[in-house]
Amino acid sequence: MTPRWKVGLIGGLIIAVVAAAIYFPILRRRVKRAARLQQQSEEQARRELTQPVTINPGDPRVKTKLFWGSDTDDSTLVPVTVELPLSNDPVLRSKQVLNTLFAGPVDADLRTLPPDAVLLELYILPDGTAVADFSEALATSIPSGIVSEQLAVDSIARTLEANVPQVQRLKILIHGQEMETLAGHLDLTGTFIVNTKPAQTPPKPGNR
């Protein structure tokens, strides 16, 4: 090989390496972006599949306790009572109270749950375990820490306990998956006790 060819070959290789160095980060960003968009669209599709749970004004109005943060101690919950028309069907009723809980209190500082998180689906198993599937925002938008993660789960569990007596335990899924923790601390592999009393039928309107 002549020196001229060698120089040409080395030059070509250098150009190829420089081009790869420039192109690979761009390619990596594109792949990451595509993955993120796919994830978002999956969640969007899931939301669209989920039938919105509307409150039926024809349902009997009952005093509903929703558990949000306290304005005096930010590590405790306080019940706020509102009158809502709630279904007698425990699954529908659970969805109604949790959707109202997620909508948040008037004072945003008392929120225990991220504003962009939503309940995707909820089932109640025959043994009284409510399996609640939340959007990823519940795990990704919540401030990380034991106190904030515990408050989030407690607000869901206490709200179900106060309003849906059929629910005995709560199992939390994120985007359809079982997670090891909510945001790095709180254990989601088991169930949370909601109600230690035996399952009852919901109280009649006006009795709460």
Next chain:
Amino acid sequence: MLDLAAQVRRALEAQGFQVVQTRQGNENPSFDDRSATANAQRGAVFVTLHIASTGLPGTVRVYVNSDLPAVTEANGLIPWDRAQAPFLGLSQKFGDLVQGMLAQRFKGSPDNARTAAVRQLRTTAAPAIAVEISSVVVEDRTALDRMAPGVADAIARGVAAFKPSYVIPAGPGALP
């Protein structure tokens, strides 16, 4: 966090305790890896340190694991995923002692340890607590730097106060 851990380590060593850290640098061992390190020790207590961005600033909370069904296999071994169950009583006592020390230094902190389903504690076969400092913004380390010596000292004194009541299980499979 590692600076805080180093201060806790020095405070414990000053009390005559041997300290094993589950990580030394920026590596991120799994929950089970950390528990494996702790469970390999005999007569140990386990302290996991956390910093929260919420909660009343300048306060510190101690958590012990929520109730777990205590199950022992027929062979006397404790199931890994419920390793903390036999130690819950000791953990509560340990947690209350440390929380009491912290409450003396950091006004507004609770007097007693709270319970929570802390993942790290569940698989730890020893008296185990989580200590969480509130509320520290990551960009501003000064608040944490100010609190760290007091937190370290309170933990070390809590461990020392707990030591006389920590009865080591007599043999394999025996529960405290």
